[in-house]
Structure formats: C-alpha cells, structure tokens
Amino acid sequence: RSAAALRPAQGTRDHHPAQMALRERLFRTVVRCFKRHGAAAIDTPVLELREMLMEKYGDNSRLIYELQDQGGELLALRYDLTVPFARYLAMNKITNIKRYHIAKVYRRDNPAMTRGRYREFYQCDFDIAGQFDPMIPDAECLKIVHEILSELQIGDFLIKVNDRRILNGVFAICGIPESKLLTMCSTLDKLDKMPWKEVRSEMVGEKGLSPEAADRIGEYVQLHGGMDLIGQLLQGPKLSQNKLAKEGLGDMKLLFEYLTLFGIVGKISFDLSLARGLDYYTGLITEAVLLQQENDHGEESVSVGSVAGGGRYDGLVGTFDPKGRKVPCVGVSIGIERIFSILEHRMKASGEKVRTTETQVMVATPQKHLLSARLKLISELWDAGIKAEMMYRKDPKLLKQLQYCEDMGIPLVAIIGEQELRDGVVKLRDVATREEVDIPREELAAEIRRRLKP
Amino acid sequence: RSAAALRPAQGTRDHHPAQMALRERLFRTVVRCFKRHGAAAIDTPVLELREMLMEKYGDNSRLIYELQDQGGELLALRYDLTVPFARYLAMNKITNIKRYHIAKVYRRDNPAMTRGRYREFYQCDFDIAGQFDPMIPDAECLKIVHEILSELQIGDFLIKVNDRRILNGVFAICGIPESKLLTMCSTLDKLDKMPWKEVRSEMVGEKGLSPEAADRIGEYVQLHGGMDLIGQLLQGPKLSQNKLAKEGLGDMKLLFEYLTLFGIVGKISFDLSLARGLDYYTGLITEAVLLQQENDHGEESVSVGSVAGGGRYDGLVGTFDPKGRKVPCVGVSIGIERIFSILEHRMKASGEKVRTTETQVMVATPQKHLLSARLKLISELWDAGIKAEMMYRKDPKLLKQLQYCEDMGIPLVAIIGEQELRDGVVKLRDVATREEVDIPREELAAEIRRRLKP
Incomplete structure (x- = not known):
C-alpha cells in the first residue's frame, strides 16, 4: 500500500471527462481561428536549458521550476511559449513565420485556482515573425483576439492597446529616469485594480517619485479613447516632441485605421495606463478584459480580469542570435484558463449535462x-x-x-x-x-x- | 546577448510545422479510434508528487526526472500515463471508466533519437477500468491496436500476447523461485533482439539459473502459435497442473474466441516469450511489432521494434487506495513516436511536400x-x-x-x-x-x- 498523499501537486489539477469535453471545445474554437489566419503549428519541449530561460523574465524568473541536477544538464520547465519560440527562431535561422502553439507552461506562483490561476496551465499563442510594413501584423493579432472572444460568447469585452514607445515618451517628458521605467510599468499595471490615488501614492512612497512627476504622469495615464485621443496627442505640444512617442502615436493612428477596416474598432481602447509587466515588449502592447462578471444564476461571482494579452517584441530573437540579428515579432496569447473557468462555472450553474463520449x-x-x-x-x-x-x-x-x-x-x-x-x-x-x-x-x-x- | 547554448535539452526536440502536420494526422487517427470505442478523455498534470511515482517502477525509477526542492513539495515529472491514471481512479473513487489520454511523458533514458527514442515523448493510452466478465475488455484493447495499426498503413504487423499468470506457471514448473520472476522477465524480454542461446547464457551466467532449469524454460518460451498451442498446453500434462497457468490458459482460449469474432485473429500470436518489463501487470500482456523494416526507396533502414504495448494491471489502483480496494484495469499504449519516426522517414524519402497551413x-x-x-x-x-x-x-x-x-x-x-x-x-x-x-x-x-x- 502506498503511503503517498493521494492528491495532485499544489496548483495543478486533474481534468475529468466533462472538463475535457469543454476544453476540447475551447481549443477547437481557438485553433480554428489560428488556422483561419494561416498559422502553422510548432512544438517545443517542456524542458529547456535553465540558463536559456533564467535571464529573460526579470523578477519573474524566481517563478521558474528548476529540475534537480541529476548528472547532466541543468534544466527548467518553460515559463511561457514566447521565449522558447524566440529560441526556436534564432536556432533555426527562421526570419519569417506565422505560428501557433498551444501547450502547458509552468509557474511556481501562488495558485488562485478558483480564479483560474494555476501552476500548470495552458497557453494559446499566435505570433507573426518577420520584417513587414508597420502595424499590419499587429492589427491581425487584435483581429484574432476579437474573433476568438466573440466566438466563445463569454460576454462583453474590451481590447486595450498602448505602445511601449508612447509609454516611454510619457515617462521621459514627466522626468522619470530610464532606470525606473520597468518598475514604473509594474506599478502602473495595477491601475485596473486600484484607483489612481493609490497607484500615485505607491509611486511617490515606494518608488521615490516626486509628487509633481507623479501628477504629471497621472494626467497622461488616466487618458483613454480612440482616434480622437491619438489626434489630440499628436497635435498637442508636449508628447509629440518626444521622438519615440511620436513614432508610437503615428503607428497607433495606422493601427486604428486598419482596425476600422476590420470593423472591430468599437471594442478597442487606446489606454495610456496599459503597461504590461514583461521586459521584452518594444512596441504595441495589448490586453483584453471582460467587461462584466459572471453572476447571473445567483452563483458566486467569478472574478476574471484579463482574458488575452500580448504585444510586439522586436528584440527578443536577437538576444539569442550569436550575431544579434533581429527578427521582429508580434503576438497574442489567449487566456484560455480564465475563459475555461468562466465557462465551467456557467456550465455547473446551468446544470446542463455534457456528453463526455461520442458513442452513437x-x-x-x-x-x-x-x-x-x-x-x-x-x-x-x-x-x-x-x-x-x-x-x-x-x-x-x-x-x-x-x-x-x-x-x-x-x-x-x-x-x-x-x-x-x-x-x-x-x-x-x-x-x-x-x-x-x-x-x-x-x-x-x-x-x-x-x-x-x- | 545570451551566452546560453542555442539548442533544446538533450533527448528533446522541437517540432517544425511539417512535423506538426504529420503528428496532427497521427493523433487524429488515434483519437478517432479511441472515440469510436466510447472512451472519454481525461488529463492529469505533468508534475506529480515524487513519492507517488518513486515506488511504482522498480529499477526504472532511476529514470524519473526530479524537480529541485524550491521550498515546497518534492515533485517529479510523470514517467508514464498509467500510474497517474491509477492515482486518479483511487483519488476520485472511480470504479468504472473507459478513458484515453494523449500526453507527454519524461524519462531520463539514453536517447536514441534516430530510432524515435526521446526523453520527452508522447504516449497515447486507452484503458478500461472496472470489474467485468473475463477477457471482453482485453479483447477490445487488442481490437483497438489492430484498427490503429491498420489505419496508419505502416506495414505488416503482429500483435503478440501472453499472460503473466502463464509465465509465472512456466517459471514455477521449471523450478525458478518467485524472487527471480521479475529479473527473469527482463532477461526474457530480450528474446526478440537476440537468439535463445544468448538469452540462455545470460540466465545461467548472470542470473544464476541451473543449465537444466534454463533448458526447461527454453522449451516453453520458444513456443508461439494460436488456438492449437493453447489447446496443446491445456491438454498437456505439466503446465495445466499449475493453478495460475491453467487460469491464464483458460482466459487465453476465451481471448482467442473473441478475437476470432472480431476477425483479427490472423494478426495475433500467443507468444510464451513475451514478458514485458513492468512490475504491475497481472494478466494479459501484449506487444505489437512491425514485421518489416522501412528500406524501400533506398534510404537508410529505420530500426523499429514495438509499436504498441500494454496489459492487465488489476492491482495498481489498490496500491493507492487507503483500504486497498482494487479496480481491475486493462489498457494499451500506442507507440506513437516510433510510428511518427517511420512515417517521417517515409515522407522525407518520397520528397512529398506536405502543406503546413490550411489557407484556402x-x-x-x-x-x-x-x-x-x-x-x-x-x-x-x-x-x-x-x-x-x-x-x-x-x-x-x-x-x-x-x-x-x-x-x-x-x-x-x-x-x-x-x-x-x-x-x-x-x-x-x-x-x-x-x-x-x-x-x-x-x-x-x-x-x-x-x-x-x-
């Protein structure tokens, strides 16, 4: 008889047949969309060389699962699908590909399983690599998010967009030194969970910003809108003086033109507070959020936030290439676990019985x-x-x-x-x-x- | 610039789009068959508690990848899908299920990548758990192997079957002590790679068997056939005197009757040399092998052996249950990596161009x-x-x-x-x-x- 505890590892879970039936339906929708946009599938191993992963995630590298040194290489479990993708491109000298990858990733994070946050979870990534004319692939990535969230019928959503260059410009004209950019981004990222007043006091108190600089930032990061806002900022005297910001705003204008042609501009918000934590973004950043919570049927409300995210990372592949050759990339990742957890709650609440087999x-x-x-x-x-x-x-x-x-x-x-x-x-x-x-x-x-x- | 080596971990590999297209086709065939037989899908985590895995694989547990103790549980990567399945059944008190599971498993083995042997590889498992009348689920498992190998058109194949109880009976009447059973099985397993003479000398030389006992074993394990052989052994004076062997032979007869009704008996061989290494088998054991090698088109010959395997393991779930309650199980695993490597070679040799996207x-x-x-x-x-x-x-x-x-x-x-x-x-x-x-x-x-x- 085994003395071992009869449970899965912390932050992981088994999937029962009914859950697998739901998951299969979700994956089918996502893959259908990726294929509709001409993507090919690739796969990379769950195990990667430790040193390859360790330097790419900044602070978050503490969340990487490391394997024991069992007399061979030092290995770790992948943290996402983006860094392995960049490694794959550099290794195979691929300069042009449109690929999707659906697979499990691993993070030694604090699990919050009722909200769909696990230590082992699926990512569904779509990325376009290659040197192209500005914002055309970027616009397609947002179209993909729009198609998938619409098809899955998980409720109303908003796709926020911003640009790292605009953000850097805002910080620059507010007098924030470049060394504080990333830590500022991570503070700013909290704006969707707490009011500006609290974010401001973290900036001043913890991050050592002057109250004046914080207020100047505050003026910008509370702005959100569409074409009008882009126009105002481009015409305005301050931000457009900054070279990076001007580039970013010009591309943002182009993006909105393309999204208008795609007919999806109504669900897009240019939001200057959107920062996203990861270091490797260089241009467009995006995040899709659900606008309403699941609380009909009287069941407990499921707190969900972001259901998709991504951006442009033009420098990442170059960090792997011995000669530093860059391959511009842009991509999005569908937050399938949160979507799964919403639909699972909805299914349970409805009492709907799902078939787990297809026997005729x-x-x-x-x-x-x-x-x-x-x-x-x-x-x-x-x-x-x-x-x-x-x-x-x-x-x-x-x-x-x-x-x-x-x-x-x-x-x-x-x-x-x-x-x-x-x-x-x-x-x-x-x-x-x-x-x-x-x-x-x-x-x-x-x-x-x-x-x-x- | 990264100093990290630009390669996947040893024994693992990336999959390019053309490989993924092939893999997708293989999985589709396998899943279609599993669903045709009424199986539901489940999933279990790649990470399991270390102690849960460590005691189940005998000698092979040295091949298990262990994670670093990063201040939490001691974890390891799953070695197969069978032990996690048994853990899942015991944990959820499931006594009756027909499930399939297609997922990656991990073994710190010596990779032989040209022959399709990797450290990270897929298993495609189908198992039937539950207390049923003898050999009906067992026969279905063999039917499934037959259907999949036929559909994939990888060439002529043979499905070998034996029964652990028959094997134990053979050892008993040849005077082998029970303590040597498992080590004998692993020596016997080499009979498909080396002639009896060499296997015999390993038994005598390394395993300390008397030459007479080895010769007695030799008489049995060189036997293979069908219904006739079963009849002979049941009628014969020696083996049928052993209680376990008699039970095994009776069930083997039943199995052949069912396989005749399924119309697949022509590809089945009752082979007394089939042993299979794993400890947990208790009844039927099976292994499918390809009968000819891939060496048309003049390319280098791909050495492939077993392309499917499995058996009955009535005791495994009980080792997880606090009260030792048993759930009889039988299952098969399709050797998808070997099949993949055969078809990949064939594809390369033919120069056939596969589409990697579905763009219309x-x-x-x-x-x-x-x-x-x-x-x-x-x-x-x-x-x-x-x-x-x-x-x-x-x-x-x-x-x-x-x-x-x-x-x-x-x-x-x-x-x-x-x-x-x-x-x-x-x-x-x-x-x-x-x-x-x-x-x-x-x-x-x-x-x-x-x-x-x-």
Whole structure:
C-alpha cells in the first residue's frame, strides 16, 4: 500500500471527462481561428536549458521550476511559449513565420485556482515573425483576439492597446529616469485594480517619485479613447516632441485605421495606463478584459480580469542570435484558463449535462448466450467507422443496457436477439422516442449515419 | 546577448510545422479510434508528487526526472500515463471508466533519437477500468491496436500476447523461485533482439539459473502459435497442473474466441516469450511489432521494434487506495513516436511536400495603394469562416503574392484591383490552372467553399 498523499501537486489539477469535453471545445474554437489566419503549428519541449530561460523574465524568473541536477544538464520547465519560440527562431535561422502553439507552461506562483490561476496551465499563442510594413501584423493579432472572444460568447469585452514607445515618451517628458521605467510599468499595471490615488501614492512612497512627476504622469495615464485621443496627442505640444512617442502615436493612428477596416474598432481602447509587466515588449502592447462578471444564476461571482494579452517584441530573437540579428515579432496569447473557468462555472450553474463520449450506438442483446452475436455485430460497426459500445458482460439485462444509454446520452441501440439473428436484421431503437425498427444488417451502419446526420 | 547554448535539452526536440502536420494526422487517427470505442478523455498534470511515482517502477525509477526542492513539495515529472491514471481512479473513487489520454511523458533514458527514442515523448493510452466478465475488455484493447495499426498503413504487423499468470506457471514448473520472476522477465524480454542461446547464457551466467532449469524454460518460451498451442498446453500434462497457468490458459482460449469474432485473429500470436518489463501487470500482456523494416526507396533502414504495448494491471489502483480496494484495469499504449519516426522517414524519402497551413485563399492586389481594399476584403472572408492570408506589405508585387501561393500550396487567389472595386466583384484565380473568373463580391465566400469542397 502506498503511503503517498493521494492528491495532485499544489496548483495543478486533474481534468475529468466533462472538463475535457469543454476544453476540447475551447481549443477547437481557438485553433480554428489560428488556422483561419494561416498559422502553422510548432512544438517545443517542456524542458529547456535553465540558463536559456533564467535571464529573460526579470523578477519573474524566481517563478521558474528548476529540475534537480541529476548528472547532466541543468534544466527548467518553460515559463511561457514566447521565449522558447524566440529560441526556436534564432536556432533555426527562421526570419519569417506565422505560428501557433498551444501547450502547458509552468509557474511556481501562488495558485488562485478558483480564479483560474494555476501552476500548470495552458497557453494559446499566435505570433507573426518577420520584417513587414508597420502595424499590419499587429492589427491581425487584435483581429484574432476579437474573433476568438466573440466566438466563445463569454460576454462583453474590451481590447486595450498602448505602445511601449508612447509609454516611454510619457515617462521621459514627466522626468522619470530610464532606470525606473520597468518598475514604473509594474506599478502602473495595477491601475485596473486600484484607483489612481493609490497607484500615485505607491509611486511617490515606494518608488521615490516626486509628487509633481507623479501628477504629471497621472494626467497622461488616466487618458483613454480612440482616434480622437491619438489626434489630440499628436497635435498637442508636449508628447509629440518626444521622438519615440511620436513614432508610437503615428503607428497607433495606422493601427486604428486598419482596425476600422476590420470593423472591430468599437471594442478597442487606446489606454495610456496599459503597461504590461514583461521586459521584452518594444512596441504595441495589448490586453483584453471582460467587461462584466459572471453572476447571473445567483452563483458566486467569478472574478476574471484579463482574458488575452500580448504585444510586439522586436528584440527578443536577437538576444539569442550569436550575431544579434533581429527578427521582429508580434503576438497574442489567449487566456484560455480564465475563459475555461468562466465557462465551467456557467456550465455547473446551468446544470446542463455534457456528453463526455461520442458513442452513437449501443450494441445490446435481449436474451442470454448472445455475447458472440454482440461481439460480431459491434466489430462490424467499428470497422464501418461507427462509434459503438457494448457492456463488458456475458449476459447483461436489456434494462441495464438501455439504462447505460440514458446515463451516457447514447442516442441509438442496436438490439440483436435470436429472432433478429434468424432474420438477418438488427432492431434499431431510438433511445429518446423508444421507437424500434428492424434494419437489414448490411444497411445498419448507413442507417445509423443517416439518423445521426447533423 | 545570451551566452546560453542555442539548442533544446538533450533527448528533446522541437517540432517544425511539417512535423506538426504529420503528428496532427497521427493523433487524429488515434483519437478517432479511441472515440469510436466510447472512451472519454481525461488529463492529469505533468508534475506529480515524487513519492507517488518513486515506488511504482522498480529499477526504472532511476529514470524519473526530479524537480529541485524550491521550498515546497518534492515533485517529479510523470514517467508514464498509467500510474497517474491509477492515482486518479483511487483519488476520485472511480470504479468504472473507459478513458484515453494523449500526453507527454519524461524519462531520463539514453536517447536514441534516430530510432524515435526521446526523453520527452508522447504516449497515447486507452484503458478500461472496472470489474467485468473475463477477457471482453482485453479483447477490445487488442481490437483497438489492430484498427490503429491498420489505419496508419505502416506495414505488416503482429500483435503478440501472453499472460503473466502463464509465465509465472512456466517459471514455477521449471523450478525458478518467485524472487527471480521479475529479473527473469527482463532477461526474457530480450528474446526478440537476440537468439535463445544468448538469452540462455545470460540466465545461467548472470542470473544464476541451473543449465537444466534454463533448458526447461527454453522449451516453453520458444513456443508461439494460436488456438492449437493453447489447446496443446491445456491438454498437456505439466503446465495445466499449475493453478495460475491453467487460469491464464483458460482466459487465453476465451481471448482467442473473441478475437476470432472480431476477425483479427490472423494478426495475433500467443507468444510464451513475451514478458514485458513492468512490475504491475497481472494478466494479459501484449506487444505489437512491425514485421518489416522501412528500406524501400533506398534510404537508410529505420530500426523499429514495438509499436504498441500494454496489459492487465488489476492491482495498481489498490496500491493507492487507503483500504486497498482494487479496480481491475486493462489498457494499451500506442507507440506513437516510433510510428511518427517511420512515417517521417517515409515522407522525407518520397520528397512529398506536405502543406503546413490550411489557407484556402490569398487576398491579393494587382496595383499600388490598395492595402485598404485588401484589409477590408480579407476581414469579410475571415468573418465568413474562410481561411485567408495576405502579405504584410503595403504594396506587394502581384508576382510575389502568386509565388507565395505556389510555395505554400494555397489553391486560390482573390484579386481585388481598381476595376474590381468599381464593378463590385473579385477576380478569383485558380493557382493550378491559372484560370480567373470575376465573382460578385457578396458571393465570394460561398464560391470559395464550393470550389474547395472535398
């Protein structure tokens, strides 16, 4: 007998069949969209060389799972799919690819499992690598987020966009030294969870900003809007004087033109408070948030925030290349775990029963001593491509066999008894209507297919 | 610039788009079969508690990847999908399930990557748990192996079967003490790679068997056949006297009856040398091997052995249950990596070009200053569910756009120029025939779908 604790590791979980059915549906929607946009799939290992990962995530590298030195290389589990993708591009000298990757990543974070935050979780990434004309791939990434969030019907959403160059410009004209840029970004990132007053006091208190500088920042980061706001800032006297910011604003204008052509500009918000924590972004940054919480049906409200995020990282691949050759990249990651947790709650609340198998027909016998007949018939059905089950009993009661169909949502029963064997037919029963019809045995597979045609 | 080595961890590999396309096709075939047999999907984490894994694999536990103690639990990477499945059953008190699980497992083994042996690799497992009448689920597992290997068209194969109880009986009547059973099994397992003479000398030399005992074993383990052999052994004076062996032989007879009804007995061989290394098997054991090697087309011959394996493990779940409650299980695992490596070699040898994306149409413009027109049209196509791409350039040359279609195997081009814009049409070009037809814009999506109907 094992003395081991009977549980999964902390922050990880098993997926039951009903959860897997939901997950499969989500992945199908996401992959369909990625393929619609011409992406190819790649895969990289879960294990990577430790030193490859360690230098890419700044502060967050403390969340990386390291493997024991078992007398070989020093290994770690991947933290995301972006850094391995950049490693893959540099290693294979690929300068041009549109790829998606759906796989598990690992973070030794504080799990908040009810909110869909785990230590092992899936990421669904779409990225475009290559030297192209400005903002065309960037616009497509936002279109993809829009398509997926719309198709999944998880409620109203908003896609926030900003640009690291604009943010850097704002910090520069407010007199923040470049050394404080990243720590400022991480403070700023809290603006969606706390009011400006509190963020300001963190900037002044913890980060040592002057109250005047904080106020100057405050003027900018509380701005959000669309084409109008971009126009104002481009025309305005201050920000447009900064070279980086001007570039960023010009590209933002282009982006909004493209998004208008895509017909999705209504869900996009140019939001100067959007910062995103990661170091490697160099241009566009984006984050999609749900606008309303799941609290109909009276169940407990599921707090969800961001359901997608991404941005442009033109420098990351170059850090892997021995000669520093850059490959510009832009990409988005769908927050599939949060979406899963919303839909899972919704499913539970609705009491809706999901089928966990796709079985089309149950092969059943009404009398004893007919196991051979069942085995022969089910084998014919399998070979004809029909999804079929039978009970693993020599002589199951017909009622038990029918009950199993009710429990599992199997729509049809193929009943074969002594009479049917003699007549060369099979009795096909509709589980819902209880109607039974004799079907010539050689036509059974075709009849089942006909009945279940969508 | 990173100083890190630019390579994947030893024994792991990236998958390029062409490899992913092949892998996707393999998984689709395997999953289709598993679903045809009524299996539900489950998932368990890659990380498991170290102590849960460590005691289940005997000698092989030295191959388990352990994680660093980073101030929490002691964790390890799963070695297979079977032990986590048993943990899952015990933990959730599930006594009856038919599930499949396709996921990566990890072994710190000596990689032999040209033969499809890696440290990170996929397993495709199908298992039936529950207390049922003998050999009905066992027969279905073999039917599944037969269906998958047939569908994948990887060449002629043979499914070997044996029973741990028969093997134990053979050892017992040859006078081998029970303490030597497992080590004997692992020596015996080499019979498919070396002749009996060498295996015998390992038994005598390294394992300390008497030459007489080895010869007695030799008489049995060189036997293989079908129903006849089972009958002979059941009638014979010696083996049928052993209680366990007699049970095993009786069930083997039943199995062959069921496999005859399934019409697959021609590919099954009752092989008394089949032992399989793992401790946890208690009844049926099975292994499928390819009968011929891949050496047409003159490429180097790919040495492949086993392409599927499995067996019955009635005791494993009980080792996790606090009260030792047993859940009988039987299952098979498809050796997808070896199959992948065979088909990959075959693909390379044939020079066949595989499409890595599913793009149906390229949206192109013949003149300059038409980026907006392209963006608007492609957006309409995406929204209509058409898989469409465009070049990320403001003013790409038409020839470049057509060349991209040739390179990527995109069958159609939707050309929109000034004339087409004025006429409200789109020129639809067939890449293969170069035929071009004007299609009213609102009918474009339907026409593309009609043209590409399979």
